Amino acid sequence: MNYLSAENLAKAYGDRTLFRNINFGISRGDKIAIVGANGSGKTSLLEILAGAAPPDQGLVSVRKDITVGYLNQQPDLNEALTILEEVLAGESAQLDAVRAYEKALANEGDHDALEKAMNQMEKLEAWDYEAQIRQILGELGIQDVEQRVGTLSGGQRKRVALARVLIQNPDLLILDEPTNHLDLEAIEYLESFLNTNNGTLLMVSHDRYFLDRVCNQIVEMDAGQLYGYKGNYAYFLEKKAERIAIDAAEFEKNKNTYRRELEWMRRQPKARGTKAKYREDAFEDLEGKVKNRRNDGELDLNLRVSRLGSKILEVENLSKRFGDKILLDHFTYTFKRQDRVGLIGKNGMGKTTLLNMLIGELRPDSGKITAGGTVSFGYYTQNELNIADNQRVIDVVQEVAEVMKLADGQTITASQLLHHFLFDRQKQYDFVAKLSGGEKRRLQLLLVLVQNPNFLILDEPTNDLDITTLNVLEEFLLNFPGCVIIVTHDRYFMDRLVDHVFVLEGQGKVRDYPGNYTDYREWRDAQPKKNAITKESASASHKLTPVNLSAEKPAASSQKKKLSFKEQREYEALESEIETLEQRKAEVIDALNGGGHHEQLTAWAREIEEIEALVAAKTDRWLELAEHI
Template sequence: MNYLSVESIGKSYNEKLLFENLTFGLSAGQKAALVGVNGCGKSTLLKIVAGAEKADSGVVAFRKGVKVAYLAQNPEFDDELTVMQTVFADDNDMLRAIRDYEMALKRVENGEDAHEALQKAMEKVDSLNAWDYETQVKQILGRLGIQMFEQKIGSLSGGQRKRVAIAKALIEKPDFLILDEPTNHLDLATIEWLESYLADSQMSLLLVTHDRYFLERVTTEIFEMHQGKIFTYQGSYSQFLEQKAERHEQEAAEVDKAKNLMRKELDWIRRQPKARGTKAKYRIEAFEDLKEKASKDLSEQQVQLSVKTTRLGGNILELKDVSKSYDGQYYVKDFTYLFKKKDRVGIIGKNGVGKSTFLNMITGALAPDAGEVNKGLNTVFGYYTQEENTFKEDQRVIEIVKEVAEVIDMADGSKLTAGQLLTLFKFPPETQYGFVGKLSGGERRRLQLLRVLMQNPNFLILDEPTNDLDLVTLNILEDFLFNFGGCLIIVSHDRYFMDRLIEHSFVFEGDGVISDFPGNYTDYREAEKEKAKLEAQRKEEEKKKAEPKAKSNRGGDQKRKLSYKEQREYEALETEIDELETRKAELVDLMNGGGSHEELAAWAKEVQEIEEALEVKTDRWLELAEYV
């Protein structure tokens, strides 16, 4: 069943063509991602599909009855509304009933005489069978870390606002969900939960994200925007990379063939007498088509990072018993570490545990309450902050670069002017002399990165460097950092980025405790899972040890036997569980073998229903098995 049809849409800004004649569609259950370089129009396309912006041409149509939700990259809310008012502000009977019930309950808990309102609200929830829906809503809010329902939106941080926006979009239970950079500003645990939630859901998705693990595990289709056109790839992100490489090879061969033919045709045209009127008109027209094909630009927008770095000295950076607290709450406590050459450290921890405070103390922007931070004489910090630099909107791009230096030394010993360096970073002359206000979010981040690297640092601190950068730029940045000869500290929610570049991790556990874990992010997560598994086993063993004692205290009661009806139920459950497991295996085989989007969606839904039934029946079987 087709949910979305996009037909021949086009869009331009300030005489710059973003795209034209884009045509694509999505069916029920499809999960597609838009990828492409910064400034190609990904966010604009999402806004057009969501109805937040109009296309210059073409048509966007959703199937009648399909409910659509949109998560903008930077959500905008009424700052005077509370979190609860914002999350439940939707024209939905169930949401309204739950909201009224929660508000009435809160009034009663506060001592108000609102029992009649509470009774009416409960009856409304009952009539809509919304109690299970309320549980789902609370689960979503809890997993996103939203607890302060009465806090005003205006007092929230960017990350908290993003969580509220995600909660609102998910709670609406849409058929079709549009997401623009959903992982920005989220901590790693929340990203993993969201990833799992979306992968298991039956919703259709159209999203933009630079998180490659997220793309790999959630999407079933990739739409690549390149030079104003769209290319469709079936499968996950890794399959997209394989198919894209094959397409580039094929296109390169076609362009080479066209160039060879064009040389022959050009020679033919030049040899024709100018006065002859019988020259084959169709051949001349074919030559023009051939010329266009031969001149096709196959280049990718890339950033070459090869700036010179200052040589590190023997003493780099030492932290001795460093502590920092606010209002009695420790964010760093008695932390000691001596940085070594080529140290590559990742920082892991939930939002608000003190990661930015720690980085600010390292760079000297913030003084510790206790302890020492000793920086080596030759240590030059390059600090790429999470917050975007406050460039003036009416300032020209080249002026921002010249504020740091007019000329910069490169790693190969050459020198580049500010304009040449900007060109290297894919800012063409017309953009260099344009105003910052016309840059996209990703272009601004790239400009910010350029300013940091121009300082020739040997100790790089990158706080969320991947936000808003396109995948091509990310790959080039990773290559540069992989070969970077200085020290490196990374705070990032991009798990792939962390896994590739860091060798050990500072884990912020809360209350100022920071532990040094010997491995990257995936190593840490696997260790945590194993730790949780062992803890669960320990609790289960303690429970089993306690059970005989509890039974012995019941005065030596004999073990209860199953009734005839329970025995029949027990035997029937064994058969039903086997049949469900068999059906589930059949469905999984069908899904692995492929099928239409409608079939895949139906099979996935049936698997989910079987898993829910298996959980209920297995619990009942285990309960009865105790008395067999």
């Protein structure tokens, strides 16, 4: 069943054409990711497909009987509402029923309206909707649902907007960089949610683990055209390599043909009528293919790094708290040469606070930080560039240095360096305002590295960077002779680069775990877990409860009905059955996270959904029987 189709789409900004004659379709059950270089037009295409922006040319058709949910990079929220009110303000039949029920409750005398609202709630199974909302918000790191939207940070707003679109459960879900601003646990929750959801998904993401585990199709935007691949991200990489090899062979063939045809054109008389017109037309077409072939270039990070002395950075008994919240409690560590540390913790645990204290931008409550005399920090922050929009890109770099030294001792101009960072000459003279989000982040990375740091602190460096840039940045950091601290939600990036992790566990405790993030997660998941039934029981307390409309109905007996022998045996068996199902679910999720063929991934996702339905039914029965013990 076709959900969405796009025909002959075109989009340009000024004299810059992003794409033209794009044709695209989404069918029910597709889970598609769009990938491509920064500035290639991925977000613009997503906006057009979601109906948030018009194309310059072409048409987008959406099936009339489906619902569409869209998460953009800069969500528009009502700052006057609380988080819960903002999420409830979304569009879905269940949310309409909840709002109608709450309105009927406010009008105490209108029993007909209340009964109608209750019937609709029952029909749509909307009684536990608020509990679902609280659960999704909690998994995404939002606990205080009464907090006003206007007081939230940009990352918190993105998570609220994500929760709002997830709770609507649309037929077609369109997400632009959904993992940005999520901590690692929240990303794993979202990954599981999308894997067990039978809906249809279209998204833009640079998270390679996420792409591999969630998507069954990859669409690459390259030079204004789309190239589709049926399979996950690993399959896409394999087939893309084949396409590049074919393109290269075709280009060499065209060059050889072009040389022969050019010689023919030069030998013939100048009078156009004496030449074969069809051959002239073919020559012009061939000339366009040869001369206009795009050169991707290659990001080059071969910059000089200043040497580190024997003393690097010593942290002794570091403590920090804000009000009653303890972020660090007597943390001690001595950094060694080529230390590669990943910093892990839920949002709000104090990761950025620790980084700011290490570089001296924030004072600790107690403790001491001592840096060696040769240490030169390079701090890549989450904050956007503090640069005027009317400043040209090349002027921004020349303010730092007009000439830089490379690792091999050669010098390079600001313009040449920008070219290595994939800013062509035209882009170098663009105003900062015209750069895409990823291009701004690439420029920010350049400004950090040109200062020749030997101790890099990278706070979410992967946000908005395309996969090509990430691969080159990884190679640079693998060979970086200094120290590196990395905070990132990109599990692939962290797994490749760190050799141990600092885990902020709460109450000021920091665990130094040897290994990368996946090593730590496997160790963490092997630890004893709390009983799942206790969690289910707790969540049940948040459910909306229907009121008793009729005062004439007999009240429930105050005496509890005792369990029969058969019911007692059933009650005892349910605990074991639920535990077995939870164990099987964990096994399937581990298998799913390990990747595989898209058909196998789909089968596992379907099994997880079936297990969750069984657990929910058995838990409800367990709770029902438990009331009579």
